[in-house]
Amino acid sequence: MLAQFLQFTMSGLTVGAVYAVVGLGFTIIYNASGVLNFAQGEFVMIGGMVTVFAVAAGVPLPLAILLAIAVAAIVGIGLHRLAIEPARDASPVVLIIITIGGALVLRGIAQLVFDKQLHKLPGFSGDTPVNFLGASILPQALWVLGGTAIMVALVSLFFAKTMIGKAVLATAANRLAAQLVGVNTSVILAISFALSAAIGAIAGILVTPITFTHYEVGTMLALKGFAALVLGGLGNPMGAILGGLLLGLCEQLSAGYISSTYKDAFAFIVMIGVLLVRPSGLLGSKLAERV
Amino acid sequence: MRGLIGNRWAELGAMALLIGLVGLILPSGYYFRVGALVLVSAIAALGLNLLLGYAGQVSLGHAGFVGIGAYAVALLPTYWGVPTLLALAGGAVFSGLLALALGRPILRLKGHFLAVATLGLGILVAMVLTNEARITGGPDGMPVPRLELFGTRIRAPETWYWITGGVLLVATFFAQNLLNSSTGRALRALHDSEVAARAAGIDVARIKGIVFAVSAIYASVSGSLLALLNGHITPDVASFLNSIELVTMVVLGGMGSLLGSLIGAAVLVILPQALTIFHEYEHLLLGSFIILIMIFLRDGIVPTLRKRFTERGS
Amino acid sequence: MSLLAVKGLGIGFGGIRAVDNVTFSTEPGKIFSIIGPNGAGKTTLFNLISGVYRTESGSVTILDEEVTRLSPEALAARGMARTFQNLQVFFRMSALDNVMVGAHVHEAPRGLSHLLGLPSTARENRQTRDEAMALLTRLRLADVAERTAGNLSYGQLKRLEIARALASRPKILLLDEPAAGCNPTETAEIDEIIVEVARSGVGILLVEHDMKLVMGVSDRVLVLTQGRVLIEGTPAEVANSPAVIEAYLGTGLPSLEATHA
Numbered sequence A: 001m002l003a004q005f006l007q008f009t010m011s012g013l014t015v016g017a018v019y020a021v022v023g024l025g026f027t028i029i030y031n032a033s034g035v036l037n038f039a040q041g042e043f044v045m046i047g048g049m050v051t052v053f054a055v056a057a058g059v060p061l062p063l064a065i066l067l068a069i070a071v072a073a074i075v076g077i078g079l080h081r082l083a084i085e086p087a088r089d090a091s092p093v094v095l096i097i098i099t100i101g102g103a104l105v106l107r108g109i110a111q112l113v114f115d116k117q118l119h120k121l122p123g124f125s126g127d128t129p130v131n132f133l134g135a136s137i138l139p140q141a142l143w144v145l146g147g148t149a150i151m152v153a154l155v156s157l158f159f160a161k162t163m164i165g166k167a168v169l170a171t172a173a174n175r176l177a178a179q180l181v182g183v184n185t186s187v188i189l190a191i192s193f194a195l196s197a198a199i200g201a202i203a204g205i206l207v208t209p210i211t212f213t214h215y216e217v218g219t220m221l222a223l224k225g226f227a228a229l230v231l232g233g234l235g236n237p238m239g240a241i242l243g244g245l246l247l248g249l250c251e252q253l254s255a256g257y258i259s260s261t262y263k264d265a266f267a268f269i270v271m272i273g274v275l276l277v278r279p280s281g282l283l284g285s286k287l288a289e290r291v
Numbered sequence B: 001m002r003g004l005i006g007n008r009w010a011e012l013g014a015m016a017l018l019i020g021l022v023g024l025i026l027p028s029g030y031y032f033r034v035g036a037l038v039l040v041s042a043i044a045a046l047g048l049n050l051l052l053g054y055a056g057q058v059s060l061g062h063a064g065f066v067g068i069g070a071y072a073v074a075l076l077p078t079y080w081g082v083p084t085l086l087a088l089a090g091g092a093v094f095s096g097l098l099a100l101a102l103g104r105p106i107l108r109l110k111g112h113f114l115a116v117a118t119l120g121l122g123i124l125v126a127m128v129l130t131n132e133a134r135i136t137g138g139p140d141g142m143p144v145p146r147l148e149l150f151g152t153r154i155r156a157p158e159t160w161y162w163i164t165g166g167v168l169l170v171a172t173f174f175a176q177n178l179l180n181s182s183t184g185r186a187l188r189a190l191h192d193s194e195v196a197a198r199a200a201g202i203d204v205a206r207i208k209g210i211v212f213a214v215s216a217i218y219a220s221v222s223g224s225l226l227a228l229l230n231g232h233i234t235p236d237v238a239s240f241l242n243s244i245e246l247v248t249m250v251v252l253g254g255m256g257s258l259l260g261s262l263i264g265a266a267v268l269v270i271l272p273q274a275l276t277i278f279h280e281y282e283h284l285l286l287g288s289f290i291i292l293i294m295i296f297l298r299d300g301i302v303p304t305l306r307k308r309f310t311e312r313g314s
Numbered sequence C: 001m002s003l004l005a006v007k008g009l010g011i012g013f014g015g016i017r018a019v020d021n022v023t024f025s026t027e028p029g030k031i032f033s034i035i036g037p038n039g040a041g042k043t044t045l046f047n048l049i050s051g052v053y054r055t056e057s058g059s060v061t062i063l064d065e066e067v068t069r070l071s072p073e074a075l076a077a078r079g080m081a082r083t084f085q086n087l088q089v090f091f092r093m094s095a096l097d098n099v100m101v102g103a104h105v106h107e108a109p110r111g112l113s114h115l116l117g118l119p120s121t122a123r124e125n126r127q128t129r130d131e132a133m134a135l136l137t138r139l140r141l142a143d144v145a146e147r148t149a150g151n152l153s154y155g156q157l158k159r160l161e162i163a164r165a166l167a168s169r170p171k172i173l174l175l176d177e178p179a180a181g182c183n184p185t186e187t188a189e190i191d192e193i194i195v196e197v198a199r200s201g202v203g204i205l206l207v208e209h210d211m212k213l214v215m216g217v218s219d220r221v222l223v224l225t226q227g228r229v230l231i232e233g234t235p236a237e238v239a240n241s242p243a244v245i246e247a248y249l250g251t252g253l254p255s256l257e258a259t260h261a
Helices: A002-033 A040-056 A061-087 A092-113 A139-161 A163-173 A175-180 A185-211 A217-232 A237-257 A263-277 B002-025 B029-054 B063-080 B084-106 B111-131 B157-179 B182-192 B194-199 B204-230 B240-253 B258-274 B276-296 B301-313 C042-049 C072-077 C095-102 C111-116 C119-138 C154-166 C184-199 C211-217 C235-240 C242-248 C252-257
Strands: A130-132 A135-137 C004-013 C016-026 C031-035 C057-062 C080-082 C172-176 C203-207 C220-225 C228-233
Touching: A002 A040, A002 A135, A002 A139, A002 A163, A002 A185, A002 A217, A002 A237, A040 A061, A040 A092, A040 A185, A040 A217, A061 A092, A061 A185, A061 B276, A092 A217, A092 B111, A092 B240, A092 B276, A135 A139, A139 A163, A139 A185, A139 A237, A163 A175, A163 A185, A175 A185, A217 A237, A217 A263, A217 B111, A237 A263, A263 B084, A263 B111, B002 B029, B002 B157, B002 B258, B029 B157, B029 B182, B029 B204, B029 B240, B029 B258, B063 B084, B063 B111, B063 B204, B063 B240, B084 B111, B084 B204, B111 B240, B157 B182, B157 B204, B157 B258, B157 C111, B182 B194, B182 B204, B182 C095, B182 C111, B182 C119, B194 B204, B194 C072, B240 B258, B240 B276, B240 B301, B258 B276, B258 B301, C004 C042, C016 C042, C016 C057, C016 C203, C016 C220, C016 C228, C031 C042, C031 C184, C031 C211, C042 C172, C042 C203, C072 C080, C080 C154, C095 C119, C095 C154, C111 C119, C119 C154, C154 C172, C154 C184, C184 C203, C184 C211, C211 C235, C220 C235, C220 C242, C228 C235, C228 C242
Parallel strands: C031 C203, C031 C220, C080 C172, C172 C203
Antiparallel strands: A130 A135, C004 C016, C004 C057, C220 C228
């Protein structure tokens, strides 16, 4: 009983961590630019795919990981420069559709550069499950959870302590005012996209040994990461993390105990439910509307 | 107002002329099939244009309603022997009622939130169609019983071209009626200012519900016709990607232009057909295309041309 | 029985009482003005009365019918119409369509017959259009009737909002700075329209910065400062009130007179 519960909880937290990171990536870009970037899931895919193919080409794993992160960051900057910046004055919905177009392009490129197969990486600390109170836990799951925790801590530190982080927050609060005090906002936006892409890629690399990767994994991840975001409260980084973990837990527990047929539907039912009942999410502040 | 009435017949006439002329010059069954696909998509795009272009409410899940319409004509005749046309109507009624029920709460949301709520809705429909494999055939889809009219089975692409063309003209006629009424004025008003619309006594929730339901019915009819035309249907009709394509058709053709919906549908249906040799590049091309349209043609083809035309005229 | 009666109305935003315990009432055919310095809560008060904001305390009645916390559309159905300080025009629609929207409360909510284009719809359209056209003529906008509202001048848009509000044939009309940003000629025109509308029996609630206009047309004036009623009386009483003079000392009434465009 307990073993089974632990098993489901652990796998819930693992997938939840990925949703959380995708949600966090959404939040970073959203806060800096007001854009909901639906290509967020593609960063996760790029992280996994580049690492897989670099390793297959004989590149040592640590180097392959760095390469994957760098590629994702560059793609993130490119996405901003080529697709989003030219449409800066467009409505939020047009911007969403642009990022969806961007996601399609990235998927199309991945399909050409890599292939359409399912790929996996070996676990960083082997693939032998560890027994914990009767539940068998993959060492990679600990990598995912630990890695996520470290990433979240680093991102928080970045925003709280560094000049650049503060400049991002300033740009988010008021782009014009930030420009007036000498912040180069277009650099700041590029940094936000790069950072968001990098953490997405890291999540993708960490989780590939467990969930595998494929050129099309991005869509679902982006949508679920977004559901996590809505659950936690749009714009709140901690809300994204909490929402992601909760969503992962609910999904795996319901799949384990009830039925796995509608496992994927769960995220969307939760998302729509939250939007209808409490659009500001669990941690969001109430939205005021001015006339 | 004379201008609007003039516009009205001009729009309907232009559409009829376009459908008629193209129908006369198409060389083979294959082209008629593509033509019918364009017209079918245009019906859904037209409905979405009422919602997105006129009322300013986005739906990123409209393919869900297309899916409902498609599976209505596949499932109802197959399992319960419902006549095809009745099944088509049933799908439309169901879509309309679903939209009415969900529209009220969901359309209170704005901007991002509305976009993702409708997106979630569309995906849920696609998931149901995929997961209920016992009756829907799952991801592989299922065959659709052919439509029988006056004792003959309608199979020929030529026939389908003229049928869908006729339906599109009727759909356009109804859309114009709606727009040229107090309901139509109300839905255009709430696009520009909800506060002022409410102060003028417009029940915004009711109007949004109506236009959402009408657009859902259009999508459903489009889905039914698509299924009948193809003779086979998969859950892909309800996919997220199809929803995005519908929105792109509306934006490309021109938000708030009924004729634009046909143009937008034509471009987005014909282009991938013309590019089938580049099948491997499908995602890449479609994605780039969407980005370029949203950046450079945000105002849409028909409004841009009309503006240029009237500027030169005056 | 007063046309519009407001009793103890109040709302706060984050600890600040934007409107606090405001009480007054208006009569048909009379012009009731609300003045006060910027930030006194005039527009907030309008938003409370017209249902845009939900009242926290107090009550509003129209002809003794309780209408507190009703939605804007419900209030419109009971004979209230309003204009907005920051223009809320339907910019994508023609001037004529804008005014036709104003007549919405008098049109039948029959979505289906609208879709089918039944003769009743055509009849309704014709009637609404004729009325709207008459209003446009009355507000000297007839020649721009078919023009998209987004292309009209500021002064025309101000008049368009009034025309749209009048299209609902209101019992009570709330005008939020109808002359703001208008030149003296335009202001005089609006002045004339307001008086004319009041003479036809409509009760008018006016927020305006232009003191000359207010003192010239108003039957009664209410001075609002920091969300509270300072004084209410005839224009002469208000102008001579020591409390008002004191409140405006330093800024002074003359500075209010300067346009706040």
